[in-house]
Amino acid sequence: MTSSEPPPLVALRGRQRIAPFALVRVGDTAAAAEAALAGAVPMGGGVDLVDRMKFGERIERLMPLSGLALGGVEATEGGLRIGATTTYAALAESAEAARLAPAFARLVGGVANPRIRMKGTVGGSVMSQKPNFDVWPALMALGADLVFADGDGEARLPAAALAPDERRLLLAVEVPAGADARFAFDRSLRPIVSVFAGREAATGALRLAVGCAHQRPLLLRLAAGETDVAAAAAAALPPPKSDGLASSTYRRRMVGVLAARLARILPGPDAAS
Amino acid sequence: MTLTVSFTINGAPVSTAVHPETVLADVIRDEFQLVGCKVGCDQAVCGACTVLVDRIPMAACSTFAFEAEGRDIVTIEGLARPDGTLSAVQRAFLDVQGFQCGFCTGGLILLVTALLERDPDPDRATITDWLGSAVCRCTGYLAIIEAVETAARLNREVAA
Amino acid sequence: MSLLLPSNRIHPALPSHPEPPQQGGHAKVTGAARYAFDAALPGMLHAKVLRSPHPHARIRGIDTAKAAALPGVVAIVTGADARALALPTYGFTIQDQPVIAIDKVRHVGEAVVAVAARDERTALAALALVDVDYDPLPALPDPAAALAPGAPLLFEEPQPGFALPVGAGSTSRKEPAPNVLYEYTYTRGGVDAALDRADHVFTDSFAFSAINHYHLEPHVNVARFEDGRLELWSSNQDPFMLRADLSRIFGMPDTDIRVHTPLIGGGFGGKSYCKMEPLVALIAQKARRPVRLALTLDESILTLTKHAAELTLTTAVGADGRLLARRADIVLDGGAYCDASVMVALKTGFRIAGAYHWDALDVRSRVVRTTKVPAGSFRGFGGTQASYASECQMDMIAHRLGIDPYDLRVMNFLGPDEPFAPGDSAIDSDLKGGLDEVCTRLGYRAPKKAGHGFGLAVGIKDGGGTGNHAGAIVKVSQSGRITVLAATAEIGQGAGTTLCSIAADVLGLDAADARYGAIDTDVTPLNNGTHVSCGTVVTGSAVAEAAASVREEILAFAAEQLQCAPADLALEGWAVRRNGALHPLEPMVRGYYGGQGFAFTAYGHVKVPYDDGAPLRSQNLFWMPCWTGAEVSVDRETGRVTVHRLVVGSDAGRIISRRACEGQVAGAAIQAYGQAMFESLRYTPALQPENATPWTYRVAQAADLPEHFEVFVTEHMRGPGPGGLKGIGEAGMLSIAAAIGNAIEDATGVRVNAMPFSPEAVLAALDAADPA
Numbered sequence A: 001m002t003s004s005e006p007p008p009l010v011a012l013r014g015r016q017r018i019a020p021f022a023l024v025r026v027g028d029t030a031a032a033a034e035a036a037l038a039g040a041v042p043m044g045g046g047v048d049l050v051d052r053m054k055f056g057e058r059i060e061r062l063m064p065l066s067g068l069a070l071g072g073v074e075a076t077e078g079g080l081r082i083g084a085t086t087t088y089a090a091l092a093e094s095a096e097a098a099r100l101a102p103a104f105a106r107l108v109g110g111v112a113n114p115r116i117r118m119k120g121t122v123g124g125s126v127m128s129q130k131p132n133f134d135v136w137p138a139l140m141a142l143g144a145d146l147v148f149a150d151g152d153g154e155a156r157l158p159a160a161a162l163a164p165d166e167r168r169l170l171l172a173v174e175v176p177a178g179a180d181a182r183f184a185f186d187r188s189l190r191p192i193v194s195v196f197a198g199r200e201a202a203t204g205a206l207r208l209a210v211g212c213a214h215q216r217p218l219l220l221r222l223a224a225g226e227t228d229v230a231a232a233a234a235a236a237l238p239p240p241k242s243d244g245l246a247s248s249t250y251r252r253r254m255v256g257v258l259a260a261r262l263a264r265i266l267p268g269p270d271a272a273s
Numbered sequence B: 001m002t003l004t005v006s007f008t009i010n011g012a013p014v015s016t017a018v019h020p021e022t023v024l025a026d027v028i029r030d031e032f033q034l035v036g037c038k039v040g041c042d043q044a045v046c047g048a049c050t051v052l053v054d055r056i057p058m059a060a061c062s063t064f065a066f067e068a069e070g071r072d073i074v075t076i077e078g079l080a081r082p083d084g085t086l087s088a089v090q091r092a093f094l095d096v097q098g099f100q101c102g103f104c105t106g107g108l109i110l111l112v113t114a115l116l117e118r119d120p121d122p123d124r125a126t127i128t129d130w131l132g133s134a135v136c137r138c139t140g141y142l143a144i145i146e147a148v149e150t151a152a153r154l155n156r157e158v159a160a
Numbered sequence C: 001m002s003l004l005l006p007s008n009r010i011h012p013a014l015p016s017h018p019e020p021p022q023q024g025g026h027a028k029v030t031g032a033a034r035y036a037f038d039a040a041l042p043g044m045l046h047a048k049v050l051r052s053p054h055p056h057a058r059i060r061g062i063d064t065a066k067a068a069a070l071p072g073v074v075a076i077v078t079g080a081d082a083r084a085l086a087l088p089t090y091g092f093t094i095q096d097q098p099v100i101a102i103d104k105v106r107h108v109g110e111a112v113v114a115v116a117a118r119d120e121r122t123a124l125a126a127l128a129l130v131d132v133d134y135d136p137l138p139a140l141p142d143p144a145a146a147l148a149p150g151a152p153l154l155f156e157e158p159q160p161g162f163a164l165p166v167g168a169g170s171t172s173r174k175e176p177a178p179n180v181l182y183e184y185t186y187t188r189g190g191v192d193a194a195l196d197r198a199d200h201v202f203t204d205s206f207a208f209s210a211i212n213h214y215h216l217e218p219h220v221n222v223a224r225f226e227d228g229r230l231e232l233w234s235s236n237q238d239p240f241m242l243r244a245d246l247s248r249i250f251g252m253p254d255t256d257i258r259v260h261t262p263l264i265g266g267g268f269g270g271k272s273y274c275k276m277e278p279l280v281a282l283i284a285q286k287a288r289r290p291v292r293l294a295l296t297l298d299e300s301i302l303t304l305t306k307h308a309a310e311l312t313l314t315t316a317v318g319a320d321g322r323l324l325a326r327r328a329d330i331v332l333d334g335g336a337y338c339d340a341s342v343m344v345a346l347k348t349g350f351r352i353a354g355a356y357h358w359d360a361l362d363v364r365s366r367v368v369r370t371t372k373v374p375a376g377s378f379r380g381f382g383g384t385q386a387s388y389a390s391e392c393q394m395d396m397i398a399h400r401l402g403i404d405p406y407d408l409r410v411m412n413f414l415g416p417d418e419p420f421a422p423g424d425s426a427i428d429s430d431l432k433g434g435l436d437e438v439c440t441r442l443g444y445r446a447p448k449k450a451g452h453g454f455g456l457a458v459g460i461k462d463g464g465g466t467g468n469h470a471g472a473i474v475k476v477s478q479s480g481r482i483t484v485l486a487a488t489a490e491i492g493q494g495a496g497t498t499l500c501s502i503a504a505d506v507l508g509l510d511a512a513d514a515r516y517g518a519i520d521t522d523v524t525p526l527n528n529g530t531h532v533s534c535g536t537v538v539t540g541s542a543v544a545e546a547a548a549s550v551r552e553e554i555l556a557f558a559a560e561q562l563q564c565a566p567a568d569l570a571l572e573g574w575a576v577r578r579n580g581a582l583h584p585l586e587p588m589v590r591g592y593y594g595g596q597g598f599a600f601t602a603y604g605h606v607k608v609p610y611d612d613g614a615p616l617r618s619q620n621l622f623w624m625p626c627w628t629g630a631e632v633s634v635d636r637e638t639g640r641v642t643v644h645r646l647v648v649g650s651d652a653g654r655i656i657s658r659r660a661c662e663g664q665v666a667g668a669a670i671q672a673y674g675q676a677m678f679e680s681l682r683y684t685p686a687l688q689p690e691n692a693t694p695w696t697y698r699v700a701q702a703a704d705l706p707e708h709f710e711v712f713v714t715e716h717m718r719g720p721g722p723g724g725l726k727g728i729g730e731a732g733m734l735s736i737a738a739a740i741g742n743a744i745e746d747a748t749g750v751r752v753n754a755m756p757f758s759p760e761a762v763l764a765a766l767d768a769a770d771p772a
């Protein structure tokens, strides 16, 4: 058995299974960015990370991000910039977010529970790329950018372009100005499926991010003027998973139903459809 | 590898050597014998292990001991006054029997303490949202909701 | 000793009782409460268990050499060690479950290798070094597969044990067919003739799902072998049953086994009957050191579930709606091992009659072995499965006949004082009264909101167990303070509070000063276990008897001191009154016994007699009703059900603590509600548990509660316990799912007969009714 592959210890998940690791302490963001590229694993709130380690996942070097100047929510020219280590709670309570991205703030203020929201970070939520977490698909639907440390500067990536093996340090996410007014979500069928929708200002196209239904959340785009959103969304969706909660067929159909409902409430050229 | 962490626990400053992978719940239970901190799910779900870290409720089963560095920790044993007087939240849980087996109770009381520090008069929706930080398999939550409302009232009566 | 019989009278109403002080409540809110989870001994080792990844496999070999060489590892236990035991298996009346897997595994999660080491971390590291060579065998995913001709056998040979004896009209058979663990039947009247004659005959099938107990304190045990004695600190709720099992398994005299039962962090049946306790003892024996085994919640989920079941009911009804006869075929999925399956089969079969009058019944209830997590006791077992099927069919019948479901029930209810079955005790609740209360609270007669539906259901189960008995000791110290010793474990139901209140009532002393003693099989009087809501009635009656004896003793003592007849004296607080003069007892006791004082001590013991004329071989002590009403609406595009109102009531006979009674009903109801709406233990097609982690195994949280949820507890004053008391702990579980299912049908016209009522299942039913 190789050391990277956790032994099949059935049901023996737990804190005593967290493998020893080295703690990497860094003084500033630049050092953190460098360490991340060198293989240190960043820890935001650690909610997801600790959970994975309790299943036996080995982390050799762990780098807490607390103490770095990576938090904070601020208005920028482009819109709203949310530092990677901003907790769900801090974001939900932020005056800037309430002003510039109230719907997104409401989403973030309602996921999980207050205990998790005071620990889990926006960056950790996105970077975990877990199918059931809400922030990343919400950012996709908002047309937001992920801002990574890159050399001495920053690199931007549309949220939907995040690669599964991204190793760079996430510095912040940026929600474009005005996007929030054309954003809505439906989590009522979680954990079977959740849908986040945003209308592109320029084109009127509908961005639909789908959570819970695949290995990773994913983004669909329906052209403006689509008359049958339900059918189009269901047809465009890659095969969703089947499990004991729901079949693939049901998930596909529900993506259509929820997408159509969201399309109806989003302002836009084809709001009436 | 071990490191030394220093923090205060129920008001007392302490230093202790831990491994990086040690979680706070084990330090609290094994090192400080504060076994009112229970471990139920060991997955940040049930809240039985909840402690206050700088007055923020945290799952001690899923928080590393090193994260406690320099912070102020309160466990269920540290909530009553030294003379034994119960806090309003403890009093309320006792009065309305907001527990059955009691395994979730310490964590819940700390959680509700944090809630009422932030919102002294929470509405039902807020209470329900906060109680989402815990699982109680025994009570069906009715008595717990009543305990929260009672504690809020007791606090107001003291303040008045 | 006295015989405890079902009550056949209405007790006089008593003055309303103030809430008694909660035994141990202060400790629970201050963190001072100590559970089995907190038990620790000097020099204690920690054990961890390697579990089967296969649903069914032969074990070709186990290589523990590398694990044994790991520093800190003290003992390793495998099936080879179990084989050397006097009896290597356990189970209630059929002992088919090995203490640790011997040659074969029969479900994912079965214990295969146990390691004791200096700490859990080392034990886990050792387990990772163990090599088990499995030869996978075909899995048996469900009873249908296990019953199919030529299906692989879970057991090649008959297993030790016997078929539980039963009474009039019943039969009981152990392992009657391949892969069938047990079969119970009950027959009375001529069902065939009734079916032929009846105006209407309806056959419907229902599927009931498997859920886990999810008690927040996972199973935990500390064991020590010392000086030829085995001592155990256990989260098991049945100390004496455990002692008897351990005695058989280790071939030791029962008096050499000592079980301590600290506070238990929830159980709901999951901690009753023998489980991993013999394994922990075996590890301790081999390690020659005390050993603690605390399971993860994940492991607890793979230890026991409630029984999934398929129930097919063929019910004959007269044109006027009178129920005439019922044939029931019940197939319970027992999982890999017996555990308490025999009891569950018997109780499901018995309870399928529901709260109604019948001319004829013909019931067959079987437990089939499959390669899944063993199923066993879960709050109200048998009653939940039976009530679900029976109460759903009641509504289906009502709709088919165009009768209001309320009227159909009321027309067929067993009246108070009517026996549940010939030879059995009479119903001791006013069934109609309770249902009327639900209707009032629900607004059943008020106009419904558009799209909303109402559902009613009435569950009933026997309570108090079959032929149970219990002993209790009541002591009163020189200062007039009570100590109650009894083996009903404190598991959240408030056993100590109730039992102390009963003693204090009899003695006229202050319940606040009473203490419920720690449970230790060396000193605590024996009872059958913390089961079937029998704590208040059976153990409570023993306590009342003991308290009455102590009272006699106290009065006799005082009479001697005052040179009068005991009949001249009345106990009043901690003093006796004679001719108007009050004589404090404390100085009297100290004067006679000296400074150390004294404890007046008496033993009480009650036994429910066997009675071959009753179907279960003992008349049931009392009946536990559950009246439920639900209001729902359904999202027709997604199938999502919203429960707007849920009203649940039961009858405590008499209430000692209203809060405790309501808490029991609310807690049980929300467990059942979770099961109805979303909770279940699911398996992949390859029979791997799909959601056996605390996070993915979703249980109800506060936000899941119905928009409006209320419970009520009535006092019909007809119970057999002190003052008309009966048990209530399991009642709230019984009819929740049926009421919600019935409300869904009322709202949509479609019936969903498998649980949980997931959005997809509901939508599929809507689609089927209206193929677009």
Ligand SMILES: Cc1cc2nc3c(=O)[nH]c(=O)nc-3n(C[C@H](O)[C@H](O)[C@H](O)COP(=O)(O)OP(=O)(O)OC[C@H]3O[C@@H](n4cnc5c(N)ncnc54)[C@H](O)[C@@H]3O)c2cc1C
Binding pocket: A041, A042, A043, A044, A045, A046, A047, A048, A049, A050, A065, A084, A085, A111, A112, A113, A116, A119, A120, A121, A122, A123, A124, A125, A126, A127, A128, A132, A133, A134, A135, A168, A169, A170, A171, B043, B044, B045
């Ligand atoms: C009971 C419970 C309920 C929950 N319910 C919800 C829910 O409803 N909706 C929801 O969205 N979430 C939910 N969560 C998940 C929770 O929100 C996430 O676990 C959390 O947001 C992750 O954030 P974190 O900061 O703790 O991440 P961490 O665990 O710190 O990190 C997660 C991953 O991201 C990486 N990472 C972290 N920060 C950075 C960075 N700046 N740059 C690069 N990589 C980084 C880490 O290396 C790690 O791989 C729930 C969790 C629990 C325990």
Ligand code: FES
Binding pocket: B038, B039, B040, B041, B042, B043, B044, B045, B046, B047, B048, B049, B050, B059, B060, B061, B062
């Ligand atoms: S034990 Fe930590 S949240 Fe359950």
Ligand code: FES
Binding pocket: B099, B100, B101, B102, B103, B104, B105, B135, B136, B137, B138, B139, C216, C265, C266, C492
């Ligand atoms: S009281 Fe038992 S889990 Fe809450």
